[in-house]
Amino acid sequence: MDLIDTLEDLRARFEDALKNSAGAGALDGVRVAFLGRSGEVTAIRRSIGKLPPAERPAAGQRINEAVEKMEHALNEAQAKADALEVGASLSHRIDVTFPSIPPQQGSIHPMKRVMHDVCAYFERHGFAVVIGPEIEPDYYNFDALNIPPDHPAREGFDSFFLTPNLLLRPHTSPMQIRTMQQHRPPVAVVVPGTCYRRDAVDARHLYQFNQCEGLLVDEGVNMGHLKGMLTGMCREIFGSEQQVRFRPSYFPFTEPSAEVDTTCPLCRGAGGECRMCGGSGWIELGGAGMVHPNVLRNMEYDPEVYSGWAFGFGLERMALVRYDVDDIRRFFENDDAFLEQLA
Amino acid sequence: MRVPLGWLRDYVDLPADPGAVAEMLALIGFPVAAIETRPVITGVIAGRIAELGKHPNADRLQVGRIDVGDGAPLTIATAATNVSPGQTIAVATIGACLPKLTIERRKMRGLESEGMMISAGELALPEEWFEDGIMQFEESLQPGTDVVEYFRLSEAVLDVEITSNRVDAMSLIGLARELAAYQKVPLRTPDPSNPGGGAGGPKAEITIESPDCRRFVSQIFTGVRSGPSPAWMRIRLALAGQRPINRLVDISNYVMLETAQPLHFYDAAKIAGHHLIVRDARQGERFVALDGSEHELTPHALVIASETSAECLAGLMGARSSEVTDATTELILESANFSGPRIRRTAGQLGFRTEASSRHEKSLAPALTTVGAARAAHLLAQAGATPHEPAAFGQPLTAAAPIDFKISDVKRLLGYELQPQEITEYLDGLGFKAEPQPDGMLRVVAPAWRTDVTCSADVIEEIARMAGYGRISPEIPAVRAHDIASGDYRRERKAAATLAALGYREIVTYSLHGANVYEKIRRAGLEPPARPVEVQNPLSEEQRYLRHSLGPAMVTHLARANGPARAFEIGHVFYSEDRQPLETAMAFFAFSAEPQDEPEWRDSNFLRAKGDCETFLREMTGESRFETAADEREGFHPGKTGVVLMGGREIAVVGQVDPRLLRSFGARLPIYACRMILAALPPYDVPQFKPPSKFPSTYRDLALVCDAGLPSQQVENALRSAAGAWCTAVSAFDEYRGSQVPAGKKSIAIRVTLQKPDATITDAEADAVIEKSVAELRAQFGVTLRA
Secondary structure, eight states, X not given: OOHHHHHHHHHHHHHHHHHHOOHHHHHHHHHHHHHXXXXXXXXXXXXXXXXXXXXXXXXXXXXXXXXXXXXXXXXXXXXXXXXXXXXXXXXXXXXXXXXXXXXXXXXXXXXXXXXXXXHHHHHHTTOEEXXXXXXXXXXXXXXXXXXXXXXXXXXXXXXOEEETTEEEOSSXXXXXXXXXXXXXXXXXXXXXXXXXXXXXXXXXXXXXEEEEEEEEEETTOOHHHHHHHHHHHHHHHHOTTOOEEEEEEEETTEEEEEEEEXXXXXXXXXXXXXXXXXXSSEEEEEEEEEEOHHHHHHTTOOTTTOEEEXXXXXXXXXXXXXXXXXXXXXXXXXXHHHHHHTO | OEEEHHHHTTTSOOOSOHHHHHHHHHHTTOOEEEEEOOOOOEEEEEEEEEEEEEETTEEEXXXXXXXXXXXXXXXXXXXXXXXXTTOEEEEEEEEEEOSSOBOOOEEETXXXXXXXEOOTGGGTSOGGGSOSSSOEEOTTSOTTOBHHHHTTTTSOEEEEOOOTTOGGGSSHHHHHHHHHHHHTOOOOOOOOSOOOOOTTSOOOEEEEOOTTEEEEEEEEEESOOOSOOOHHHHHHHHHTTOOOOOHHHHHHHHHHHHHSOOOEEEEGGGSGGGEEEEEEOOTTXXXXXXXXXXXXXXXXXXXXXXXXXXXXXXXXXXBGGGOOOTTOXXXXXXXXXXXXXXXXXXXXXXXXXXXXXXXXTTOOOTTHHHHHHHHHHHHHHHTTOEEOOOEEEESOOOOOOOEEEETHHHHHHXXXXXXXXXXXXXXXXXXXXXXXXXXXXXXXXXXXXXXXXXXXXXXXXXXXXXXXXXXXXXOOOOOOOOOOOOHHHHHXXXXXXXXXXXXXXXXXXXXXXOTHHHHHHHHTTOOOOSSOEEOSSOSSGGGOEEOSOSHHHHHHHHHHSSSOOEEEEEEEEEEEETTEEEEEEEEEEEEEOOOOSOOTTOOHHHHHHHHHHHHHHHHHHSOOOOEEEEOOOTTEEEEXXXXXXXXXXXXXXXXXXXXXXXXXXXOOSOEEEEEEEGGXXXXXXXXXXXXXXXXXXXXXXXXXXEXXXXXXXXXXXXXXXXXXXXXXXXXXXXXXXXXXXXXXXXXXXXXXXXXXXXXXXXXXXXXXXXXXXHHHHHHHHOOEEOO
């Protein structure tokens, strides 16, 4: 058989193979069988070597032309097959309302989310976030905070004692002292952390809770700055319309002292029959005030030069209001439905 | 403190709406916990029984003709037995509206009754605190007087919270003074002078042996008559939550509620020589209090004693032995001041608290002793007793030290300016004296009852309260730069965010638990911590111990889930060292998973846990390769636990939770966990970019047969160093044990990737590297290539 016949035979078999191959996968087989590295065309090319040298270029060209045609045919068939396949897939119909397959997803605890949001707000305004030990000696917890030796808080009605002078901190305020001991003004910190108090347990009270303390001490710091920062914080946590109200109160480590209320986010301050605020229109957040001059003096800060404010808010309480939760114990029960809803 | 609004209005003009009064109190520092509104009662008037006779048709009824002022007397039948002619009583007229009924004209056994004689209960007063039967009024009350209006029975009662520094405001006058000053209206107070007079009258002798009694005003009253108090006093006491007893006891309670100064009356006949001694109680001294309670005292308690026995437990309650009774004709008044902490501790030790001790324990101002005695003297005189000259013992009263106050501090601390005039007005209203000084100073002297005000900041709070905290206007401070770092917090926050991204759900559990956790550990055949950190004064046994690990709560949490679950916690754990309680912040993550169908030498759940651990550590430290070594750790499976090392230092433990613990904690599925000491994690080290080679890489998969106990990580490491600089990755991807390899051996499939930095690696080059490496491994571990 001469080359022309060989190529003609090849073309015929190629066309047959093409005709008999259905789908893109089969076409790949045809390509390999005819045009692949060890396919038929390769064998024919090798046979050129047996021809007289003068005939070789023409033979090579013939082969190339045949290959070109075969490739063209293959590409066309491929395109046709692809179009057929895509065309068929366009008619598929699925139920898009079927429940999704969720990713393996974790979550941040809702109280911690409030903690991080509060801290992020203060960090944006130039405050550092410091955390401290949960076991504190009485010096940090009482003496340095201007709580006199005879104060009832020291007698174990309110706090859990581990030894006669070590206790589980009932507030985050000891970190005020630790921070002021290590730094000179300006001091601008918030302190989130776990605290413990001997409170009987009910829907609003727990013996373990988390608090966020704030402290700003510098020249020219006043109570308006406290109100400004807390208003901003409440707007960040509860909504852009929040207002903050101060009421006089008493804490040994601040003077003047204040209870801080924010507009009830549920009734927006309207009160009435509101189940969240009990009709007052306000939600109590916690205590605050100007750092007592004795506390500043204990830190060797001159109260005539420096002034400062501090606050301490319960984070579960804030979360309770933010997420409209009915019982503070839920924050420690880790019920899956609870964590899932607030994830 | 329960504050009847009708009583409070004696001293100060107030808005009619109790809500408005409550709001005002809250804004000056006295939040109102509750407003107790009174039921609407109409048509009740005072009536005098003109005649009383038997009902013609009923043995158990009486019929009275009741004088009700204007108009004809009313005919009213009653079943009560405490009525007699001449009494002034409460009468509900036809149409009267009472809490539980409306009075209608009706016939009682054929006789028309024109109203009803009523009891205190029907006026919504605590029935058991008043006379059994019809409510009795004093004779001076005019028939026809509207009872509800006269006694202000429709006025609400406020439950006011008083901060511990303001014991002076644990009184009606104290609160009235605050409201008067805030509203800038006058305060009406009773005559402060003591009517007791005449030198040479009888006097009690007081010996003060303890410095914890700072002052003792005594006064003798003769011609005392007891019996019930007038209705107005009984009603006020009852609304304030104080049970009326008799005229004398009621006066002492009334004065305490009005002035904050607790008083005690002794029956003078029972005090030998009218001599009282304030002294420490004797060890084991027995004391029977007025309420019948018996106490065994220690020298911690302070008593006021006659020469023979303790007659009063100072600041708490008098003794039954010298109690005033209906037979009392002469009494000794005690208006004393004690050390607050001493009274508080005694009350705590004896488990005995009274209205008096709730005030004494907050350290009353000594000057109130004089005020209380004077007020009692007036009330006793009104009741017909003769007051004799009061005598004061103990420390003399001294004026408070003046406070030099810088007017500019108002602006410095509150952020707004006030004129000196305005400041002085506010302080005057509260009873302070403020004298302007040169250079913008004020010399401020606190009133005698305000021992809580001792420094300039205290004065500022008074000014701020009266100006209203609403005047403080919000402002964002420009915080100056400082060098306080947030590192520890940021690490915790990043750890939480990373674990959440890895599919773990954050939980927060209690740090305190009971012995039941240790019992479960013991039931698993394991040892609980030898020296747990213990709370000395737990609220209950369930909260006695501080957790030594986040594990038990985590396992309990995962065991509760219906199926596989994933969770993490970041929190402190506690332990003892040299008897010192210490704590560390830990991160703990874990998942429960269905057991896989795998041979015992493989656990893909462990590999998943390790994968999460490594991903977490990479995010936290910036390091991308970690070594793991098999190890045993309390609480973990002895054969499925590894410690993760970085630079040779242990930074995490990862493994299956000890199955014995799972059983005793009730976990159905296996749990895989990882724990880390957050502070032990190296700080984040920013990775540095190394440009990858532009030339293609090649790889060789090797099946190596080695001892079953040889860790694959060692084989990988050896291959890596043997393969030299062209080796870019070595990773085991399969393991086999069984009939195809000799007993005690395993086959590990490892892929070695090779790449040259400056040229395409040839097959021959790659094969040569591999051949040399396998030879080295053979020499090192006896490893052979699997046929």
